[in-house]
Amino acid sequence: MASPxxxxxxxxxxxxxxxxxxxxxxxxxxxxxxxxADGLVVQWDLTQPETGELVAKVSSSVYAxxxxxxxxxxxxxxxHNSLEVLDLSAKAIVKTIPLPPAAIFDIQYSWEAQQAYLxxxxxxLVMVDLEKLEVQKAVRFAEKSVRSVALHPQRTELALGLSxxxxxxxxxxxxxxxxxxxxHTGSVFxxxxxxxxxxxxxGSRDAHLRVWNAENQYQEHTSIIAxxxxxxxxxxxxxxRLFATCSMDKxxxxxxxxxxxxxxxxxxARHAGHGTSVxxxxxxxxxxxxxxxxxxxxxAVWALTLKEI
Numbered sequence: 001m002a003s004p005x006x007x008x009x010x011x012x013x014x015x016x017x018x019x020x021x022x023x024x025x026x027x028x029x030x031x032x033x034x035x036x037a038d039g040l041v042v043q044w045d046l047t048q049p050e051t052g053e054l055v056a057k058v059s060s061s062v063y064a065x066x067x068x069x070x071x072x073x074x075x076x077x078x079x080h081n082s083l084e085v086l087d088l089s090a091k092a093i094v095k096t097i098p099l100p101p102a103a104i105f106d107i108q109y110s111w112e113a114q115q116a117y118l119x120x121x122x123x124x125l126v127m128v129d130l131e132k133l134e135v136q137k138a139v140r141f142a143e144k145s146v147r148s149v150a151l152h153p154q155r156t157e158l159a160l161g162l163s164x165x166x167x168x169x170x171x172x173x174x175x176x177x178x179x180x181x182x183x184h185t186g187s188v189f190x191x192x193x194x195x196x197x198x199x200x201x202x203g204s205r206d207a208h209l210r211v212w213n214a215e216n217q218y219q220e221h222t223s224i225i226a227x228x229x230x231x232x233x234x235x236x237x238x239x240x241r242l243f244a245t246c247s248m249d250k251x252x253x254x255x256x257x258x259x260x261x262x263x264x265x266x267x268x269a270r271h272a273g274h275g276t277s278v279x280x281x282x283x284x285x286x287x288x289x290x291x292x293x294x295x296x297x298x299x300a301v302w303a304l305t306l307k308e309i
Contacts, residue, residue: 003263003264003307004263004306004307005254005263005264005304005305005306005307006304006305006306006307007264007266007271007302007303007304008271008302008303008305009271009272009273009300009301009302010046010049010289010301010302010303011049011300011301012298012299012300012301013034013044013049013052013298013299013300013301014297014298014299015042015052016034016036016038016040016042016297016298016299017038017040017297018036018037018038018297019036019037019279019294019295019297020034020035020036020037020279020280020293020294020295020297020298020299021035021036021037021061021062021063021279021280021293022034022035022036022062022063022064022065022279022280022293023065023280023281023282023291023292023293023299024065024066024067024074024282025067025282025284026043026067027067027069027072027088028045029284029285029286030045030046030047030284030286031043031044031045031046032044032046032282032284032291033055033065033067033074034052034293034299035062035065035076036061036062036293036297037061039057039058039059039060039061039062039078040054040056040057041054041055041056041057041058041062041065041074041076041086042054042055043055044299046284046286046287046289046301047286049301055074055086055088055091056074056076056084056086056093058076058078058080058084059078059080060078060079060080061078061079061103062076062077062078062079063077063078063079063103063104063105063106064076064077064104064105064106064107064118064119065077065107066107066108066109066116068109068111068116068130070111071087071130072087072088072089073085073086073087073088073094074086074088075107075109075116077103077104077105077106077107077118078103078104079103079104080101081098081099081100081101081102082096082097082098082099083096083097083099083104083107083116083118083128084096084097085097085133094133095133097128097133097134097135098135099118099120099126099135100120100122100124100126100138101122102120102121102122102124102145103120103121103145104118104119104120104121105119105120105121105145105146105147105148106118106119106146106147106148106149107119107149108149108150108151108158109130109151110151110172113156113172113173114129114130114131115127115128115129115130115136115172116128116130117149117151117158117172118149119145119146119147119148119149119160119161120145120146121145121146122140122145123140123141123142123143123144123145123146123162123163124138124139124140124141124146125138125139125141125146125149125160125170125175126138127175137175139175141160141162141168141177142162142163142164142166143164144162144163144164144187145162145163145187146160146161146162146163147161147162147163147187147188147189147190148160148161148188148189148190148191149161149191150191150192150193150200151172151193152172152193152197152214153193153195153196153197154197155197156171156172156173157169157170157171157172157178158170158172159191159193159200159202160191161187161188161189161190161191161202161204162187162188163187163188164187165182165184165185165186165187165188165204166180166181166182166184166188167180167181167182167184167188167191167200167202167212168180168181169181169218179217179218181202181212181218181220183210183220183223184202184204184206184208184210185204185206185208186204186205186206186207186230187204187205188202188203188204189203189204189205189230189231189232189233190202190203190231190232190233190234191203191234192234192235192236192243193214194236194240194257195236195240196240197214198213198214198215199211199212199213199214199221200212200214200218201234201243203226203231203232203233203234203245204230204231205230205231207225207226207227207228207229207230207231207247207249208223208224208225208226208231209223209224209226209231209234209245209255209260210222210223210224211223211224211260221260222260224260226245226247226253226262227245227247227248227249227251227253228247228249228251229247229248229249230247230248230249230277231245231246231247232246232247232248232277232278232279232280233245233246233279233280233281234281235281235282235283235290236257236283237257237283237288237290238283238284238285238288240257241256241257241258242254242255242256242257242263243255243257244281244283244290245281246278246279246280246281246292247277247278248277248278250267250268250273250274250275250276250277250278250294251265251266251267251273251278252265252266252267252273252278252281252290252292252302253265253266254266254290254304264304266292266302271302273292273300274292274294274295274296274298274300275294275296276294276295276296277294277295278292278293278294279293279294279295280292280293287303288303288304289301289302289303289304290302290303290304
């Protein structure tokens with residue numbers, strides 16, 4: 001099937017001195033943040049991609065960032081024993097919240113509940129009170145890491161992807177396990193709900209993309225061999241009609257969010273893509289540009305345009 005899209009590499013952003021692990025939205029739609037193994041947190045502007053602005057430097061690798069627009073904070077999860085809360089207006093760390101000595105692999109937050117949820121390398125999920133800026137609850141679910149968290153867009157429910165191959169569905173307030181989803185045969189590195197909340201998508205070290213029907217007790221809807229190696233991250237387009245996956249196989253793939261059919265492959269051979277593992281994606285509302293970051297220390301910006309009929 002011919003793809004409906006043309007893909008063009010707009011630019012490559014360089015400046016990080018080591019692997020780039022994470023990307024996150026910023027206050028303005030044309031901006032985003034990146035961070036990685038060098039401990040540098042950088043803000044980029046898609047309209048002026050040549051220069052990044054250093055907004056913070058921490059003492060160890062950063063795997064997770066989360067922007068809190070209501071307070072103009074950036075939550076920085078680094079591979080140490082604390083969560084840093086950066087006030088972007090003041091350009092200062094306003095709070096360092098002590099945590100167990102484990103990597104923070106993912107951060108999500110609920111503004112209604114005033115809570116942030118942190119996935120930790122020691123198998124814990126930590127709930128942080130965003131008003132008091134202190135740990136509210138910490139529950140250990142596994143011997144191995146919690147790798148990813150996703151909050152259901154409507155229900156008070158969240159999904160956890162674990163390194164022991166399981167996905168847990170929890171009550172967001174009590175953190176009680178409502179359901180366990182099994183099927184993956186590797187660490188579950190990424191979980192994401194569709195914007196309408198009807199499906200949960202998961203990606204794993206087993207290279208499979210699995211789709212679970214959240215409206216029907218999380219029955220498995222489909223399982224797709226999506227990549228050659230580990231599927232690292234899933235990101236939805238701003239309008240929710242598409243999603244992208246990225247992988248240790250160096251590629252980025254674009255999918256239809258209704259049919260879960262593959263639409264486009266972005267890779268080194270065809271599009272001068274990344275040379276090593278692609279770790280995270282950010283789909284910007286600015287001209288619908290897709291941003292990817294990699295172990296090759298670079299960040300790539302892609303334009304997806306519909307072909308003229």
